[in-house]
Amino acid sequence: MFKRCFNCFGGEQKLEISGQIKNRDYPWDIYTLKELVNATNNFHNDSKIGEGGFGSVYWGRTSKGIEIAVKRLKAMSAKAEMEFAIEVEILGRVRHKNLLGLRGFYAGEDERLIVYDYMPNHSLITHLHGTLSADCLLDWPRRMKIAIGAADGLCYLHHEANPHIIHRDIKASNVLLDSNFQAKVADFGFAKLIPDGVTHLTTRVKGTLGYLAPEYAMWGKVSESCDVYSFGILLLEIISARKPLEKLPNGVKRDIVQWALPYIQKGDFNHIADPKLKGKFNREQLKNTILIAMKCTDGNPENRPSMLEVVDWLKSIVVEKRKKDIKIVKNISASTNYVDENENNDYVDDDETNNEGYIVRKKEPRLPISESKMRK
Numbered sequence: 001m002f003k004r005c006f007n008c009f010g011g012e013q014k015l016e017i018s019g020q021i022k023n024r025d026y027p028w029d030i031y032t033l034k035e036l037v038n039a040t041n042n043f044h045n046d047s048k049i050g051e052g053g054f055g056s057v058y059w060g061r062t063s064k065g066i067e068i069a070v071k072r073l074k075a076m077s078a079k080a081e082m083e084f085a086i087e088v089e090i091l092g093r094v095r096h097k098n099l100l101g102l103r104g105f106y107a108g109e110d111e112r113l114i115v116y117d118y119m120p121n122h123s124l125i126t127h128l129h130g131t132l133s134a135d136c137l138l139d140w141p142r143r144m145k146i147a148i149g150a151a152d153g154l155c156y157l158h159h160e161a162n163p164h165i166i167h168r169d170i171k172a173s174n175v176l177l178d179s180n181f182q183a184k185v186a187d188f189g190f191a192k193l194i195p196d197g198v199t200h201l202t203t204r205v206k207g208t209l210g211y212l213a214p215e216y217a218m219w220g221k222v223s224e225s226c227d228v229y230s231f232g233i234l235l236l237e238i239i240s241a242r243k244p245l246e247k248l249p250n251g252v253k254r255d256i257v258q259w260a261l262p263y264i265q266k267g268d269f270n271h272i273a274d275p276k277l278k279g280k281f282n283r284e285q286l287k288n289t290i291l292i293a294m295k296c297t298d299g300n301p302e303n304r305p306s307m308l309e310v311v312d313w314l315k316s317i318v319v320e321k322r323k324k325d326i327k328i329v330k331n332i333s334a335s336t337n338y339v340d341e342n343e344n345n346d347y348v349d350d351d352e353t354n355n356e357g358y359i360v361r362k363k364e365p366r367l368p369i370s371e372s373k374m375r376k
């Protein structure tokens, strides 16, 4: 099965589940189960870093003393098999300083294990909302560096990888931080490979609530600009340390753009900054970064910038070589209006049988509840 899935993504490599590699022309290893059991102390709970939709992640140390993170996929299903194959296939294709490196994998019987470089500074979510948030390790320059790094990684996927890759699950837990707080974009299990000349695909909706572009959440229309939208949400999250979606006392959900917009309209950009920064940030950089985030989260995908532009703008903001007037024409749209049937689970997967079939939402999305324009 694994072999079949793997090959359906066009990989040239010939693999055998037994661990034997033929025609090896890729930079990853096939591990033995024993090696990974030893490295993680038999997947001991104390070694567990976290848990996501597809399984648990464990810290480990190999016999050569190298720290690794091992993702152990949940019970194997055709869908999980597909995710595993996509992840390995895509990660094997890409190498970039801002993308999490794949060290290898194990595939045997009903175990699927993916081995990554271990990221000692965990993920953005840990710093923004999790166990390390009180430590305030993310000062302003670090936040800008992380934003630029994540943008660079995404830009590589969109514009340099061949075929182009749409990530489809850009979010704070998928931006990991190495020992120098360099951002590494992770989790390509949802990614889509885009053949040359194709502008968008219609697909079943996967991703995480709060980060989904409206046209993707509502119509399953996926293109690079869906990632740009998610990146815009992430940018606001990095700046403000607020969650992408919050539940108001009256039960209504509000997204981070809707929260930020009144302050932006008043010109009160400083209010959007994370209070834990205690006012220590560059005002001009803050303002321009917020404006970029607003451009990225435009309701109309055609108005969103490319990641090439985003990287260029973010870098120019930081080095202050040139000051670009970032004109914002913002259509506030339905980003929060996706039907959430599971209050405690922000993860969306509309795909029961995913066999790369295209479309169809099972439920009608809510229509946009508000629309307004802002010009600057």
Ligand SMILES: Nc1ncnc2c1ncn2[C@@H]1O[C@H](COP(=O)(O)OP(=O)(O)OP(=O)(O)O)[C@@H](O)[C@H]1O
Residues within 6 Å of the ligand: 049, 050, 051, 052, 053, 054, 055, 056, 057, 069, 071, 100, 116, 117, 118, 119, 120, 122, 123, 125, 173, 174, 176, 186, 187, 208, 347
């Ligand atoms: N290489 C790594 N080094 C350090 N921590 C990691 C590594 N890979 C994943 N993690 C952390 O492990 C936790 C679980 O990750 P996982 O990708 O399984 O789930 P998630 O990103 O929270 O959700 P989803 O399943 O929707 O992607 C996250 O907090 C993630 O940041």
Ligand SMILES: [Mg+2]
Residues within 6 Å of the ligand: 052, 173, 174, 186, 187
């Ligand atoms: Mg993840």
